[in-house]
Amino acid sequence: MKKILYSIGLPLVIIALLFSAIGCEGPVGPQGAQGLEGVQGAAGATGSQGLQGAKGDVGEPGTPIIWMGTATSAPKSWRVLNYAYYNSTHRTSYIWDGKHWEILAKDGYDGATGATGPRGYTGAPGPQGEQGPVGAKGDAGSQGPVGPEGPPGSDAGYAGLQAQITALKALIAALETRLDAFEFVPPTIDGVLGAGEWGSVDFTGTQTDPDIGSFNIYVENDADNLYIAAEYTGGNFGPAQGLATALNIYIDANPPTSTDGYPDDGDIGIIASNDELFLPYDPPAEPEPWDWDPQGTGSFSGAGGELGFDGDYTTGNGIVEVKIPFSLLDGVGPGSTIGLLFQAFGYDCCPVVPDVHPNWPETYADFTFGG
Numbered sequence: 001m002k003k004i005l006y007s008i009g010l011p012l013v014i015i016a017l018l019f020s021a022i023g024c025e026g027p028v029g030p031q032g033a034q035g036l037e038g039v040q041g042a043a044g045a046t047g048s049q050g051l052q053g054a055k056g057d058v059g060e061p062g063t064p065i066i067w068m069g070t071a072t073s074a075p076k077s078w079r080v081l082n083y084a085y086y087n088s089t090h091r092t093s094y095i096w097d098g099k100h101w102e103i104l105a106k107d108g109y110d111g112a113t114g115a116t117g118p119r120g121y122t123g124a125p126g127p128q129g130e131q132g133p134v135g136a137k138g139d140a141g142s143q144g145p146v147g148p149e150g151p152p153g154s155d156a157g158y159a160g161l162q163a164q165i166t167a168l169k170a171l172i173a174a175l176e177t178r179l180d181a182f183e184f185v186p187p188t189i190d191g192v193l194g195a196g197e198w199g200s201v202d203f204t205g206t207q208t209d210p211d212i213g214s215f216n217i218y219v220e221n222d223a224d225n226l227y228i229a230a231e232y233t234g235g236n237f238g239p240a241q242g243l244a245t246a247l248n249i250y251i252d253a254n255p256p257t258s259t260d261g262y263p264d265d266g267d268i269g270i271i272a273s274n275d276e277l278f279l280p281y282d283p284p285a286e287p288e289p290w291d292w293d294p295q296g297t298g299s300f301s302g303a304g305g306e307l308g309f310d311g312d313y314t315t316g317n318g319i320v321e322v323k324i325p326f327s328l329l330d331g332v333g334p335g336s337t338i339g340l341l342f343q344a345f346g347y348d349c350c351p352v353v354p355d356v357h358p359n360w361p362e363t364y365a366d367f368t369f370g371g
Helices: 002-022 155-182
Strands: 066-071 083-087 092-096 101-106 203-206 214-221 225-234 247-252 268-271 276-280 292-297 306-309 319-325 337-344 365-368
Touching (some): 225 247, 247 319, 268 319
Parallel strands (some): 066 083
Antiparallel strands (some): 083 092, 203 214, 214 225, 225 319, 247 268, 247 337, 268 276, 276 292, 306 319, 337 365
8 A cells, every 4th residue: 555655756856846946937038238249241242333324414515715826905806606715915814795795814923033053164166147138327537647748650651650549549439439329318397398308209109089189108117116208289268278287197007917807906096286195095995986085285296206397277288297206106126017097188098099098097007117
């Protein structure tokens, strides 16, 4: 009996122990400390290139800048959108925006003068230059002392010597005449056409109404000045009229194409009656592009010019002589070509050459200076 109970009781004890061990789930405990960071894995493979996007719309074309070069001021013909130039006077580049010249860029200040570099080697002598022109005839020297008296000669020898001396004097006189022909003597600006002062007539001016008057024009030049003479040759003008009362000379220093009808840099006008100089307006300040800027009575002689008349407002006159320094004409000198226009007696102009220059201020003919 005891043996049976023992056998039954052991499994019951085991079962009781199992129920005691399993029990219900308890509450969650507090979070533990963070563990160490794991090792970074290897980089993944590069993905394939995406598809190309759609082509955008074509933009509007830009406007290019047209570079006109360097000038002391801009002529009116450069007032075109995006025309640009460098003003050497202002040391500034300008661009035309359609209404005004706007600053494009400015020169910086000059840096300090650097130290003098070492002296270079002396170069080889250059080739001999061309022979210069014959110089002006010098003043005669003082007479030298009388030489010692020679021994008496025969009459035949004396006559032969005198003949040689006479021939030598004739040769020297001929050479002096030829030298004088090479030397240009500027005309005297006194209202008198002296003998040999002027060459042949360069232009003949005939007015639309021949009764008003006609005139000849003479033109000469040297290295520094332009000389012009106007001579009354016919017609009918009263005592209060004459070349001195109304002779206007217009000079185009840069004869342009027929599309340029405006006074520009280097051009001048001379009003003989007032001793007045006309200059182009400084763009863009001119009221009208064909207008001149009068400098006032006496401004021509004040700028170095000279005028000479053979009469006045009361008596009338028939001759006007003018000296114009090349310094008044921008870049003009011997060998240059200019445009000349003359207005006399207060009426129309000469020379009249159709279609040569239809807008400046009427018409003119070209003239090229001697070298």
